[in-house]
Amino acid sequence: MVDDCSTDDTGLLSEQVGATVIRNSTRIGIVKSLTRGFEIATGEIIVTLDADGQHDPSDIAALVRPIIDGEADVVLGRRNCGLPFSERVLSRIVNIHVKCFDTGSGFRAVRGKVARKMRLWGACTCGSFVLEAYEHGARVTEVPITIQPRRYGRSHWSRVSRGLTHTRQLLIMTRHMLTYDAIRYMRLPQD
Numbered sequence: 001m002v003d004d005c006s007t008d009d010t011g012l013l014s015e016q017v018g019a020t021v022i023r024n025s026t027r028i029g030i031v032k033s034l035t036r037g038f039e040i041a042t043g044e045i046i047v048t049l050d051a052d053g054q055h056d057p058s059d060i061a062a063l064v065r066p067i068i069d070g071e072a073d074v075v076l077g078r079r080n081c082g083l084p085f086s087e088r089v090l091s092r093i094v095n096i097h098v099k100c101f102d103t104g105s106g107f108r109a110v111r112g113k114v115a116r117k118m119r120l121w122g123a124c125t126c127g128s129f130v131l132e133a134y135e136h137g138a139r140v141t142e143v144p145i146t147i148q149p150r151r152y153g154r155s156h157w158s159r160v161s162r163g164l165t166h167t168r169q170l171l172i173m174t175r176h177m178l179t180y181d182a183i184r185y186m187r188l189p190q191d
Helices: 010-016 029-040 057-068 085-094 128-135 159-187
Strands: 045-048 074-078 108-111 140-144
Touching: 029 045, 045 057, 057 074, 057 108, 057 140, 074 128, 085 159, 128 140, 128 159
Parallel strands: 074 140
Antiparallel strands: 045 108, 074 108
8 A cells, every 4th residue: 555645544544454555755646656556566466446435345356357367457447426527538538549438447456567567647547547558568448346435534636626637637648649659650560
């Protein structure tokens, strides 16, 4: 578990139930914290989930099954609730390359060797996580998950902050995808 300077007892409670907790000395955000966790994790399959109680750990078995069965390298938890407008836009952009509905889900399973290659980028992981996994050759799929009402803490996302972050993410992703497509095109055999 990566504790990004949380102000609750998430890190302490996680240690009490046996988790290894990596504590950031300063707040570095979700993208860098996730990258740090991937660098340190040693498992064959790594599962990410939010610590606010919305993700049901009993869904982990369904998340890892496509990886265990050799069908996928990344499995996204497809939320059963309506996605915010900005996340729907980001998902549609990602769908140009990777067919999936919920590219902003924080509940996901990743094959360890893929996770350790990833050096996440962007203003958040919405969309960019899936794009980077795809660029590393990962097969991506989704399984349905249930989202519970938030049990712990308050969301840092207001409509304005979510919209601003996702607008920035859209610009970063668009630039990244254009660059990736240009490089891929230059590598294709020319007639």
